[in-house]
Amino acid sequence: MASTSDRTIQRQLQTEVDASFLYETISKLEANEAVSNVFKGLSDIEKRHADRGLTASRDKGYTGELPPPSGRAKVQSFLAKTMGYSFILPNLLDMEKKLSFTAVKSQKEAGEPIHRGVFNHVQILKGLGKGTSRVSGASLASLEGKHRNVGGNALRAAVLGANDGLVSNLSLVMGVAGATSGSRAILIAGFAGLLAGSISMALGEWLSVQSSRELYQRQLEVELEELENSPEEEMEELILIYQAKGLSREEATGFAANVFENKDTAHDTMIREELGFDPEELGGSAWEAAFASFFLFAIGAILPVIPFLFVKGMEATLWSLGISTIGLFGIGAAITLFTGRSVWSSGLRQVVFGLLAAAITFGIGKVIGVSIAG
DSSP states (O other): OOOHHHHHHHHHHHHHHHHHHHHHHHHHHOOSHHHHHHHHHHHHHHHHHHHHHHHHHHHTTOOOOOOOOOHHHHHHHHHHHHHOGGGTHHHHHHHHHHHHHHHHHHHHHTTOOOOGGGGHHHHHHHHHHHTOSSSOHHHHHHHHHHHHTSSHHHHHHHHHHHHHHHHHHHHHHHHHHHHOOOHHHHHHHHHHHHHHHHHHHHHHHHHHHHHHHHHHHHHHHHHHHHHHHOHHHHHHHHHHHHHHTTOOHHHHHHHHHHHTTSHHHHHHHHIIIIIOSOTTTTTOOHHHHHHHHHHHHHHHHHTTTGGGGTOOHHHHHHHHHHHHHHHHHHHHHHHHHHHOOOHHHHHHHHHHHHHHHHHHHHHHHHHHHHHHHO
16 A cells, blocks of 8 residues: 555656646647747647656665556546637646645755745746747737636536526425425426526526627627727727737837737737737637536536435435435546546535535425425
8 A cells, every 4th residue: 555655656657747738738739830849849848847756766665666647637638629728728737836835845845945936837827828928929918818718608608507406306306305305396396497497597598698799799890990090099009918918118019019910910919918808719709608507517417406306305406415415526526627626625615515505405394395284
């Protein structure tokens, strides 16, 4: 059985390997060569860190090898390839913070001076997200858009939809189960809650995203008018924005002049830098968010209802709680793919909150049922 020290080393090496693997994935997905090279460089550095860490660990008696990329990293790589790598950037930033603080702790324990270089990768990622990397004006704007679109409307709608569907319908089903022992009433209430909730979620998401799109569209038009009427002032604004991000006046002026050589590029860049969103996205697709909300809410909401289609009474109630518990834990675990948190803590937290809501409504249902019967 691995000692505590060995497990600590394994976790450290696994984090380095996963970071290198994910950076390599991103570098292959990024179309901009300059930005791709940044991520490839980060991947190579993490690989060297892992190799050096393994060598140093063997000097302390560690006998293991470098692990392959973890299952979590492979899932994140798949999501990056299918949904865009902006989905995994927050997790990479969290990984780099953990690596940095682990390095600081090791330096303190060894009595060595703390090197600010351990935080370099955190700063690089933040710089990429905020557009501070010194590659080109166009690349700065491109990265800014990617940073602000992390998560996406479809993902947000999916996670919230599945969670809301499961928790709300589980609470509804438990409330009716507490008030009555009839499976027919529970099924009617469960499917009614499923349809009402799915439609409500879909409509709410559609209105939210569509309203955002209309607002962004108006901002686009205003920015285009300003660019047409006063290009010198707009260029000066861009220079000041770049200066605020740490560039010298000369560098900022050079980047801005490069951007303003083309009116379309200038417009897109000013939208990203001044208004803070990607003009190609415009807040995401309203229909995509609506359909994702509808189907994910329905999938979550159907779980507590399924047992009542096949069994009755307390047996169905217990099966409903069991299936819902698994579903709640799965949702909590899925969220960690993007937050980098512990699967167990996130999953169990989701279970506790969901079952607590169900217990409260079941108790209320019992009280109402007794009152009506009395």
